[in-house]
Amino acid sequence: MADKKVKVFNIEGVEVEEIKLPDFFDTDIKEDVLHTVVKSQMANARHSIANTKTRGKISGGGKKPWRQKGTGRARAGSSRSPLWRGGGITFGPSSERNFSQKVNKKVARAALAMAYSVKLIDSNITVLENVDFGTPKTKIAAALLKKLNLTKTTLVAIASEEEISRLAFRNIPSVNCEKTSSVSVVDLLKYKNLLITKDAIKSLEQIFKKVSQGEISPRETDKQEKIVKAEKAIEEPKEVKKDKLDTVKAEKTEEEVKKPVVKKNTAKKAEKASK
Numbered sequence: 001m002a003d004k005k006v007k008v009f010n011i012e013g014v015e016v017e018e019i020k021l022p023d024f025f026d027t028d029i030k031e032d033v034l035h036t037v038v039k040s041q042m043a044n045a046r047h048s049i050a051n052t053k054t055r056g057k058i059s060g061g062g063k064k065p066w067r068q069k070g071t072g073r074a075r076a077g078s079s080r081s082p083l084w085r086g087g088g089i090t091f092g093p094s095s096e097r098n099f100s101q102k103v104n105k106k107v108a109r110a111a112l113a114m115a116y117s118v119k120l121i122d123s124n125i126t127v128l129e130n131v132d133f134g135t136p137k138t139k140i141a142a143a144l145l146k147k148l149n150l151t152k153t154t155l156v157a158i159a160s161e162e163e164i165s166r167l168a169f170r171n172i173p174s175v176n177c178e179k180t181s182s183v184s185v186v187d188l189l190k191y192k193n194l195l196i197t198k199d200a201i202k203s204l205e206q207i208f209k210k211v212s213q214g215e216i217s218p219r220e221t222d223k224q225e226k227i228v229k230a231e232k233a234i235e236e237p238k239e240v241k242k243d244k245l246d247t248v249k250a251e252k253t254e255e256e257v258k259k260p261v262v263k264k265n266t267a268k269k270a271e272k273a274s275k
Contacts, residue, residue, distance in 0.1 A: 004120070008198065010129045011140075013147025019127065019198070022205045025120045027113040034185065037111035040101040041186045048099065052092030055080045061087075108185075113208065115188035125194045126150065127201070131158060136167035145175070148195070155191035157183050159199035180204045 004021040055061070061080030068075055082090045119125040126148055133140050145154060156169050156177040169177035178187060180200045188194065 006120075006125060006127050008127045008129055009148060011131065011133065011144055013144060016129050021120065022201065022208070024113040024204075024208045025116050027110070027117045029114050029117060029121075030110075033107060033111050034114055034189070037103055037108055037185050038189065040103045041184055043099045043101045045186075046099040048093070048095045048097040050093035051095035052089040054090075054092075055082060055088030058086075058088050109208070111185045112183075112188075115185045116194075116204075119188065119194045124192060125196065128195060128197045130199065131156075131162050131165035131168075131197055133165060133168055136164055138168055138171045141165075141168035141175075142172055145172070145195075150193045150195060152192040153190070154193040154195055155183070155187055157194065157196040157200045157204075159197060159203045162197060162199060181207065 004025055005018055006021060007015050008017045008019055010016050055078065058080045061078040063079075065076045065079055066073065076084075078087075080087045082088050145151075153174045154176075156175060157180050158165055158177060160179050160181065163179065166177040169175050176187065176191065180196075180203050
């Protein structure tokens with residue numbers, strides 16, 4: 001097993017301390033599990049582009065080209081038959097095709113832990129103290145990668161609180177910056193180096209801890225964060241609307257109190273008398 005102690009660097013590229021990584025970085029590697037999950041994730045990301053029309057989808061062809069008998073020609077019911085030029089396609093590709101493959105949650109979780117372990121075994125993991133650049137500039141991020149000698153393709157894993165730092169890395173061609181909840185097995189195996197922050201490691205530890213207890217899957221944390229943000233955005237205007245409605249109701253009740261109550265029958269009698 002690989003040594004789980006790694007060096008921690010600051011944004012100046014200077015070594016600050018040495019930390020011990022969590023247990024999921026020390027998972028046994030099973031190539032068949034990694035292969036299964038990678039294949040499924042790549043298939044799930046695939047979209048069918050090729051599309052052909054069957055005879056039923058092509059416009060026209062409603063009229064029978066000629067009568068059934070007596071012409072000496074082969075019988076034909078529609079000019080959109082697959083045998084005709086300009087007709088439909090038989091057994092052609094369709095954009096409705098679904099390439100997705102199902103993988104059990106436990107298998108996906110195990111593969112993710114294995115992918116992180118591969119980075120540790122290959123000594124391709126670098127830990128940052130934080131990514132607090134102040135202003136997120138590409139120049140600063142590129143200088144940091146140069147100081148850390150990360151010249152090849154690099155995956156930067158950050159915590160959800162550090163999302164602003166993604167702006168600094170996004171214009172560098174060989175670098176991909178993702179939140180820990182969005183990092184996939186394909187991402188970890190695709191990129192040569194892994195640059196991860198201390199906060200990101202803590203959030204990963206929380207994710208794997210919750211998953212082991214059967215509470216949540218690694219990819220659902222990001223969804224939960226989005227749901228919480230959306231709920232907050234919805235709740236605020238509702239309170240404002242309630243206040244407005246209360247004021248409108250209060251005004252209406254005041255007007256109703258001021259108006260004299262006149263019965264319908266008495267009003268009709270008064271009209272007749274005036275006539």
